Amino acid sequence: MKGYRLSVIRHGMTAANEKGIYIGQTDYALSDKGAAELLAKTDEYVYPNVARVYSSPLKRCIETAELLFPDTTIQTVDNLMEMNLGTFEGKSSDELVGKEEFREWLRGGMDARPPQGESVKEVQLRIFRALREIVMDMMQEDLLHCAVITHAGIIANMLAGFGLPKIPADQLQCAPGEGFDIHVTADLWQRSQVFEILGMVPYQE
Numbered sequence: 001m002k003g004y005r006l007s008v009i010r011h012g013m014t015a016a017n018e019k020g021i022y023i024g025q026t027d028y029a030l031s032d033k034g035a036a037e038l039l040a041k042t043d044e045y046v047y048p049n050v051a052r053v054y055s056s057p058l059k060r061c062i063e064t065a066e067l068l069f070p071d072t073t074i075q076t077v078d079n080l081m082e083m084n085l086g087t088f089e090g091k092s093s094d095e096l097v098g099k100e101e102f103r104e105w106l107r108g109g110m111d112a113r114p115p116q117g118e119s120v121k122e123v124q125l126r127i128f129r130a131l132r133e134i135v136m137d138m139m140q141e142d143l144l145h146c147a148v149i150t151h152a153g154i155i156a157n158m159l160a161g162f163g164l165p166k167i168p169a170d171q172l173q174c175a176p177g178e179g180f181d182i183h184v185t186a187d188l189w190q191r192s193q194v195f196e197i198l199g200m201v202p203y204q205e
Contacts, residue, residue: 005145009179011064024085045202051143056080079130082151086117163197
């Protein structure tokens with residue numbers, strides 16, 4: 001049965017990432033350092049040839065897509081946006097560590113949410129909708145290998161929630177400009193809403 005490959009990649013660094021600030025859906029662009037690091041990775045590693053790039057609409061993801069896949073069509077998918085961190089946005093862990101609501105959020109769970117933000121359960125539902133949109137688009141247009149540029153939290157929750165083998169989200173962290181290859185078949189996706197985790201991306205020479 002025909003399968004579809006997605007290379008799911010984390011965006012490059014922003015100034016907020018470098019300062020350890022939670023930004024969630026705040027629309028930061030890549031920092032100069034973050035852009036330079038991505039370009040260095042294109043020299044050191046091999047990124048796949050893909051038919052299309054599906055990207056979070058936030059600037060840091062679109063700019064990453066343009067640097068890593070400069071000659072490829074970019075299609076934004078709103079549901080690939082990072083978790084809404086509510087009142088935690090724009091603050092560092094040092095600023096938040098004394099707050100009980102922050103400590104409660106860090107304890108985790110599907111219903112854990114920052115004040116005025118999203119729960120993991122709500123994010124998982126968005127991820128499912130994003131995957132459904134992407135997979136249907138690839139099937140309809142017969143695109144066998146595409147890339148997804150999104151955020152660290154979305155990648156970890158995507159693979160933990162829908163990937164096989166089952167791996168906890170905290171073991172699915174990846175560096176900027178890096179991520180995972182996944183393999184989707186129509187039968188497995190339509191029957192069980194799962195995909196196979198193949199390995200890491202980009203590739204060694």
